[in-house]
Amino acid sequence: MQDTSSRALILVAAFIFVARPSGAQSTTPSRTLIVPADLYAYADSLGCDQIADFYESREGVLDPPYVYVDSDAMWWDTASALWCRPRAGPPGRYTLLFRFGPKAGPIARCPTRIDGRQHIGGLSVVKVNQTLDHFRYIDEPTKPGPTVPANGIGIQSEYDGTGTIYYCHEGRWLGFFLH
Numbered sequence: 001m002q003d004t005s006s007r008a009l010i011l012v013a014a015f016i017f018v019a020r021p022s023g024a025q026s027t028t029p030s031r032t033l034i035v036p037a038d039l040y041a042y043a044d045s046l047g048c049d050q051i052a053d054f055y056e057s058r059e060g061v062l063d064p065p066y067v068y069v070d071s072d073a074m075w076w077d078t079a080s081a082l083w084c085r086p087r088a089g090p091p092g093r094y095t096l097l098f099r100f101g102p103k104a105g106p107i108a109r110c111p112t113r114i115d116g117r118q119h120i121g122g123l124s125v126v127k128v129n130q131t132l133d134h135f136r137y138i139d140e141p142t143k144p145g146p147t148v149p150a151n152g153i154g155i156q157s158e159y160d161g162t163g164t165i166y167y168c169h170e171g172r173w174l175g176f177f178l179h
Helices: 002-019 037-045 105-109
Strands: 066-068 079-086 094-100 113-117 122-128 140-144 152-159 162-169 172-178
Touching: 037 079, 037 094, 066 122, 079 105, 079 122, 094 105, 094 152, 105 152, 105 162, 122 162, 152 172
Parallel strands: none
Antiparallel strands: 066 079, 079 094, 094 113, 122 152, 152 162, 162 172
């Protein structure tokens, strides 16, 4: 009789151990990379973490949270961008980091980060074919850009039909807001 009770107790204990909620199994953060290792290391060196829940909180997002401007070039030669979460930043705010290589072109004249963004999406490279007065300066959101044609590429952040196209002009970032 005691042998049967011991077996039943062991089975109940095993069931409880196996059936506990998945959140209770481990408190160790995931080491799954959402961005390529080179961009992960770059962001980490600047005190910024990858957005580990990027895909969970943005169902149906089409583009990843990073982009290489020239996919045919070696990553260290061209420009790249990625969304990250600053370790010392407020919750719900993100940073768009840029890394410029020696062949990055005019985009390399702009700052390497845009901080404090709330609504982010997947990143892609787009050709900008409009005058910059349709854009707003990122550091002065009420100020329109100059009435000159754009002649280059921009970085588009888009999710669910809304987003921003970031364009570098004379050392300053401008944004065109998609809606």
